[in-house]
Amino acid sequence: xxxxxxxxxxxxxxxxxxxxxxxxxxxxxxxxxxxxxxxxxxxxxxxxxxxxxxxxxxxxxxxxxxxxxxxxxxxxxxxxxxxxxxxxxxxxxxxxxxxxxxxxxxxxxxxxxxxxxxxxxxxxxxxxxxxxxxxxxxxxxxxxxxxxxxxxxxxxxxxxxxxxxxxxxxxxxxxxxxxxxxxxxxxxxxxxxxxxxxxxxxxxxxxxxxxxxxxxxxxxxxxxxxxxxxxxxxxxxxxxxxxxxxxxxxxxxxxxxxxxxxxxxxxxxxxxxxxxxxxxxxxxxxxxxxxxxxxxxxxxxxxxxxxxxxxxxxxxxxxxxxxxxxxxxxxxxxxxxxxxxxxxxxxxxxxxxxxxxxxxxxxxxxxxx
Amino acid sequence: xxxxxxxxxxxxxxxxxxxxxxxxxxxxxxxxxxxxxxxxxxxxxxxxxxxxxxxxxxxxxxxxxxxxxxxxxxxxxxxxxxxxxxxxxxxxxxxxxxxxxxxxxxxxxxxxxxxxxxxxxxxxxxxxxxxxxxxxxxxxxxxxxxxxxxxxxxxxxxxxxxxxxxxxxxxxxxxxxxxxxxxxxxxxxxxxxxxxxxxxxxxxxxxxxxxxxxxxxxxxxxxxxxxxxxxxxxxxxxxxxxxxxxxxxxxxxxxxxxxxxxxxxxxxxxxxxxxxxxxxxxxxxxxxxxxxxxxxxxxxxxxxxxxxxxxxxxxxxxxxxxxxxxxxxxxxxxxxxxxxxxxxxxxxxxxxxxxxxxxxxxxxxxxxx
Numbered sequence: 001x002x003x004x005x006x007x008x009x010x011x012x013x014x015x016x017x018x019x020x021x022x023x024x025x026x027x028x029x030x031x032x033x034x035x036x037x038x039x040x041x042x043x044x045x046x047x048x049x050x051x052x053x054x055x056x057x058x059x060x061x062x063x064x065x066x067x068x069x070x071x072x073x074x075x076x077x078x079x080x081x082x083x084x085x086x087x088x089x090x091x092x093x094x095x096x097x098x099x100x101x102x103x104x105x106x107x108x109x110x111x112x113x114x115x116x117x118x119x120x121x122x123x124x125x126x127x128x129x130x131x132x133x134x135x136x137x138x139x140x141x142x143x144x145x146x147x148x149x150x151x152x153x154x155x156x157x158x159x160x161x162x163x164x165x166x167x168x169x170x171x172x173x174x175x176x177x178x179x180x181x182x183x184x185x186x187x188x189x190x191x192x193x194x195x196x197x198x199x200x201x202x203x204x205x206x207x208x209x210x211x212x213x214x215x216x217x218x219x220x221x222x223x224x225x226x227x228x229x230x231x232x233x234x235x236x237x238x239x240x241x242x243x244x245x246x247x248x249x250x251x252x253x254x255x256x257x258x259x260x261x262x263x264x265x266x267x268x269x270x271x272x273x274x275x276x277x278x279x280x281x282x283x284x285x286x287x288x289x290x291x292x293x294x295x296x297x298x299x300x301x302x303x304x305x306x307x308x309x310x311x312x313x314x315x316x317x318x319x320x321x322x323x324x325x326x327x328x329x330x331x332x333x334x335x336x337x338x339x340x341x342x343x344x345x346x347x348x349x350x351x352x353x354x355x356x357x358x359x360x361x362x363x364x365x366x367x368x369x
Numbered sequence: 370x371x372x373x374x375x376x377x378x379x380x381x382x383x384x385x386x387x388x389x390x391x392x393x394x395x396x397x398x399x400x401x402x403x404x405x406x407x408x409x410x411x412x413x414x415x416x417x418x419x420x421x422x423x424x425x426x427x428x429x430x431x432x433x434x435x436x437x438x439x440x441x442x443x444x445x446x447x448x449x450x451x452x453x454x455x456x457x458x459x460x461x462x463x464x465x466x467x468x469x470x471x472x473x474x475x476x477x478x479x480x481x482x483x484x485x486x487x488x489x490x491x492x493x494x495x496x497x498x499x500x501x502x503x504x505x506x507x508x509x510x511x512x513x514x515x516x517x518x519x520x521x522x523x524x525x526x527x528x529x530x531x532x533x534x535x536x537x538x539x540x541x542x543x544x545x546x547x548x549x550x551x552x553x554x555x556x557x558x559x560x561x562x563x564x565x566x567x568x569x570x571x572x573x574x575x576x577x578x579x580x581x582x583x584x585x586x587x588x589x590x591x592x593x594x595x596x597x598x599x600x601x602x603x604x605x606x607x608x609x610x611x612x613x614x615x616x617x618x619x620x621x622x623x624x625x626x627x628x629x630x631x632x633x634x635x636x637x638x639x640x641x642x643x644x645x646x647x648x649x650x651x652x653x654x655x656x657x658x659x660x661x662x663x664x665x666x667x668x669x670x671x672x673x674x675x676x677x678x679x680x681x682x683x684x685x686x687x688x689x690x691x692x693x694x695x696x697x698x699x700x701x702x703x704x705x706x707x708x709x710x711x712x713x714x715x716x717x718x719x720x721x722x723x724x725x726x727x728x729x730x731x732x733x734x735x736x737x738x
Contacts, residue, residue, distance in 0.1 A: 003396050008398065010400075016396070064610065066592050199610040222469040223432075223435050243569030244382055244569075
């Protein structure tokens with residue numbers, strides 16, 4: 001089997017650096033033995049640095065959604081009132097998840113392409129003091145919007161003292177997220193975004209307040225039960241066989257991230273994102289984010305120009321230029337295309353995309369006016 | 370990071386062949402693009418051959434327990450009566466899982482080291498016609514016992530027409546399991562056993578009867594919702610970002626398994642297991658399985674000889690002989706040790722274990738009488 005080496009510009013999976021691929025090729029070990037114990041302890045400590053937290057933190061064998069499921073089922077009981085802010089398909093998915101387990105979710109909906117207004121959360125919490133938790137998406141991958149998490153956290157935690165559950169799948173490790181500084185209770189993310197490793201691992205941090213909620217939370221849980229994860233981690237293990245090769249990759253990725261320095265990683269993402277936005281506008285294209293203050297530093301959503309066929313643009317970029325763009329999702333499926341610029345990315349990757357678009361756009365009937 | 374190359378004789382993770390490691394090093398692809406669609410369709414078809422089934426089959430990003438959770442939450446409602454047969458820690462775990470989701474489980478317990486008696490299942494089903502499903506473990510990894518699944522299925526399906534949920538984590542792909550031939554409704558397994566790839570993927574087959582049960586099953590589910598998996602698979606996708614690198618490995622592993630031929634794979638496991646048992650007895654050691662009819666072809670459990678320190682034996686085997694044995698689990702933690710012989714294994718691997726034991730056993734105070 002031979003997969004093509006492309007300029008993969010999906011917002012995850014991201015390309016994997018060679019040293020991570022090599023680390024993943026290490027021989028298997030006993031996941032209940034000393035080598036694994038040493039690795040999980042070291043890796044968990046390093047992950048906490050990237051999460052900027054001293055909270056407990058767990059590595060789950062799952063996609064990012066698994067971490068989000070863990071955040072719900074470990075803190076809530078069926079019937080619990082929850083406020084959820086959404087402005088895209090991942091915000092919506094988080095709500096579907098909570099509802100699947102019986103949460104009573106009050107939805108605050110915002111336009112796709114706009115940011116969540118923290119004041120709306122404030123009003124919702126003022127209106128109903130019985131709300132137990134607030135669910136938010138830090139970076140909405142489907143629209144390329146970074147919601148103002150610090151401000152939302154100031155409302156949820158600072159003003160009302162409610163539980164704050166955060167989907168940080170496409171932000172953590174790329175965009176500043178101060179788990180302790182902002183007092184976020186449960187923060188979930190995944191391996192195939194900022195961490196530059198293949199998909200298959202999810203990470204979740206758990207605050208004291210979240211543990212307290214866990215005591216009475218009665219939603220059923222087994223695979224995603226974090227009390228069990230905690231008791232195994234104390235012995236340097238996981239409850240179920242962990243994705244050992246992916247953990248080798250994670251170990252290397254964390255070395256790389258901490259070597260580069262978190263601030264430098266954030267700066268690299270910010271500058272490449274800025275370059276991406278400017279380049280798209282220079283091509284005569286329009287960003288979905290009308291207010292660029294909230295434009296994401298990990299993924300840029302671009303409006304499909306009038307008259308241009310979505311499949312044709314994506315197809316030619318792929319077949320003729322070896323650039324893989326991401327389609328839109330949900331109700332914006334064919335109205336936008338997206339460029340991922342997160343994890344293992346340098347400006348040259350985006351320069352190639354720009355050159356490719358210059359070639360392909362005229363072929364699909366677009367000319368900048 | 371450099372992990373040691375050991376004679377890893379845990380019953381999963383198993384060593385990974387070089388061609389699978391190489392396959393896993395392929396570049397990432399868009400999991401919503403054409404390359405992934407081709408791969409998942411091909412791999413799913415090959416997996417069905419190994420499962421000997423034409424049922425639906427799904428690849429989950431999870432440990433094996435995730436597949437077992439899927440089998441429960443997709444077929445049952447809280448309060449549903451279930452019969453579960455157990456004779457080891459994995460049988461017990463399956464029960465804990467069902468109870469966590471509110472199933473009313475009637476437990477049939479058998480001695481650890483013995484096999485489940487199908488007649489006990491028959492009596493339990495005769496006693497209570499309101500039972501909806503039966504949960505069984507095909508191969509109990511913690512004791513090295515293969516339970517008589519064909520006979521149990523004949524009772525559960527043939528005589529009573531109940532749902533049959535099977536933990537096949539350490540049997541499928543190593544020991545004959547005719548999913549369709551024996552009419553098993555849900556069969557779950559994982560990547561790091563017979564499939565010789567790193568942990569991180571779980572597989573589950575779903576019969577017509579299981580789908581029918583799904584219609585009314587009210588246990589909450591989201592990450593493990595198989596209706597969602599089915600609807601995405603029809604488009605060549607998964608609901609959540611899949612473990613792409615592990616799937617590359619799986620694709621290679623399935624090529625290897627089908628090239629070797631399923632019958633030859635079973636035969637190789639049977640003959641190496643037979644060799645293992647004979648060798649242990651020749652060393653003067655005692656098998657946990659008193660009735661060898663049920664001794665597993667994937668893992669052998671050996672009684673710790675009187676007076677021998679468990680940690681000392683395991684430790685010297687590891688430090689001096691580079692052989693990693695598995696400890697016992699649960700109540701047999703230090704009363705047995707286990708030798709895995711599944712997946713990527715040849716007789717020479719076990720010959721090395723035997724030679725190592727010959728050197729180490731006298732050092733820990735054991736001499737065959």
